[in-house]
Amino acid sequence: MKSALITGITGQDGSYLTEWLLEQGYTVHGLVRRSSTTQRTRLDHLFHDTSIYNQRLFLHYADLDDTTTIRRILTRTAPDEVYHLAGQSHVGASFEIPETTCQFTAMGTLKLLEILRDLDKRPRFAHISSSEIFGRPLESPQNEMTPMRPVTPYGVAKAFATQMVTLYRESFGLFACNAICYNHESPRRGESFVTRKITRAAAAISMGLQNELVLGSLDTVRDWGYAPDYVQGMWLMLQQETADDFILATGTQHTVENFLAAAFDAVDLDWRPYVRQDKAFMRPSEVQRLIGDPSKAFRQLNWKANVTLPELAKEMVQHDREQLLAKNASSLSETSPRNSTAS
């Protein structure tokens, strides 16, 4: 039975990848940062007593800069595959905290590579890179040969990490791949990323719980796919005979405004009366337009993105409506006179 270790297991991609690997029969180890809460919302269902997977899933405390602990965990668990997803991943925030971004996203990756280099049994390694490395690209769509021209602290950190992975593959013989992922979303997406911010607002507005949505730039272009598709691409890379880099993208382009329209369409509303733009959500340096060419992944991995933007937006809005309905129902039952001792 194969085993894998995932950094960033509690995030959107980490949780989908965990489900996918468990379904394939893997034992899965995840690194988590210690915090005062033990709640892991995206993984809780897998640890439940009734889950058929709870005997094959293990969490270990380790920060990305704690190399001693990571080395110990890797030695003890001896995974066949390592998926490196962790790091500060918010592009806007990387302008506020560039040092932290580089410490975890760039140096955290190098530290991990250094540990792997020394191991007797070296696992296969997938670094989850980002289209942000292309920044203001010289060509469109971008492919694996497109030069990196990052324009955000996050993009610079990811470019460093991506290049290091290539270097460790070529110079030290590690089986190390870069999954160069374009934006990929889902109902599990963090609430500060634009898609989830929009779908939560569309759901709340349609239920009369919110009046306004404040956003930054509406004309930037992104290539948005569906996260569960992308984790399968990450896995496929490590099942090949040789290590290589692959673009994971849909190859289609949409503006933020297009996503807004799709999300509000899902609740039969026009977005225009509700949306206001504010400079607070605009970035000092914006990546204007990114579209990936996924043809190499299709050719060599037989991988392709399956979900269209309207389907994605609809699933996210429906999920957010259900979540709000459940929240409202539980707060109503908490205040219901029938539950009150005074009634």
Ligand SMILES: C[C@H]1O[C@H](OP(=O)(O)OP(=O)(O)OC[C@H]2O[C@@H](n3cnc4c(=O)[nH]c(N)nc43)[C@H](O)[C@@H]2O)[C@@H](O)[C@@H](O)C1=O
């Ligand atoms: C591939 C890449 O994908 C993601 O990075 P991102 O593309 O920056 O994603 P986002 O959802 O933060 O922004 C998308 C666009 O939407 C614009 N935008 C407008 N108004 C708001 C707004 O209010 N909030 C946010 N967050 N963005 C806004 C914003 O300026 C940008 O043009 C990360 O997963 C990253 O880790 C990664 O690797």
